[in-house]
Amino acid sequence: MKTAIVTGAARGIGLATTKLFVENGWQVAMIDRDAPELGKAAGSLSRVLPVVCDVSQPDQVARMIDEVQARHGRINALVNNAGVAEFGPIEETDLARWRRVMETNLDGVFLCSQAALPMLKESRGSIVNIASISGLRASTLRVAYGTSKAAVQQLTRQQAVELGEFGIRANCVAPGPVRTRLAMAVHTPEIIAAYHDAIPLNRYGTEREIASVIVFLCSEGASYVTGQTIAVDGGFESAGVGLPALREARGDR
Numbered sequence: 001m002k003t004a005i006v007t008g009a010a011r012g013i014g015l016a017t018t019k020l021f022v023e024n025g026w027q028v029a030m031i032d033r034d035a036p037e038l039g040k041a042a043g044s045l046s047r048v049l050p051v052v053c054d055v056s057q058p059d060q061v062a063r064m065i066d067e068v069q070a071r072h073g074r075i076n077a078l079v080n081n082a083g084v085a086e087f088g089p090i091e092e093t094d095l096a097r098w099r100r101v102m103e104t105n106l107d108g109v110f111l112c113s114q115a116a117l118p119m120l121k122e123s124r125g126s127i128v129n130i131a132s133i134s135g136l137r138a139s140t141l142r143v144a145y146g147t148s149k150a151a152v153q154q155l156t157r158q159q160a161v162e163l164g165e166f167g168i169r170a171n172c173v174a175p176g177p178v179r180t181r182l183a184m185a186v187h188t189p190e191i192i193a194a195y196h197d198a199i200p201l202n203r204y205g206t207e208r209e210i211a212s213v214i215v216f217l218c219s220e221g222a223s224y225v226t227g228q229t230i231a232v233d234g235g236f237e238s239a240g241v242g243l244p245a246l247r248e249a250r251g252d253r
Helices: 012-023 035-043 058-072 095-123 143-166 181-186 189-198 207-217 243-250
Strands: 003-007 027-032 048-052 077-080 126-130 169-175 229-232
Touching (some): 003 058, 012 207, 027 035, 027 058, 048 058, 058 095, 095 126, 095 143, 143 169, 169 207, 207 229
Parallel strands (some): 003 027, 003 077, 027 048, 077 126, 126 169, 169 229
């Protein structure tokens, strides 16, 4: 049975990805630093191993990989999904905020990937790093977050080039606006309407839709796909600017 590690698995895209892996017959090591939420999420699932770990801490990452290896003996896929989002103007983003974002969003991807490499080499496995549409297109208040996600895309390319000789594939998924509980709690009706106007499919994505692409990239169906960043965003990144006004002029709303 194949084994996947999913970081940030206690909620959102990570939990949806875990569930889809399980549905497809995989066993999953669910990684998260929020112990209570992780326990709650794992409690209703079969073939999962919950491991409390802060991916920004090298010693915790090493222990996590050892625990997964001791339980399952192999790793076929690593999904680096754990991330934090802190927003603010450039002039108000101090070094502490910058480092908090980078430590999880970028350092965590590097540390987990490096620690898992011996087992990924054995299985000729797959790495999927979760970035964001904010790493593809700039927007206000996201200097740390957007920069960290752009760096994840470059790290993915580095992994694909260097690890391809071992049969390891590395790809990146860049979600657009996703209908998570958190997003719906903080996005005002005006923000939701603006996103709908800017997205060609006129809606937010779902956690399940993002998970479907992640699981596909870890499957044999994607056996010749590596070094790619796939925007799962309803066309948001492709649309650029001016689309809402064009729609209004054409009467498409």
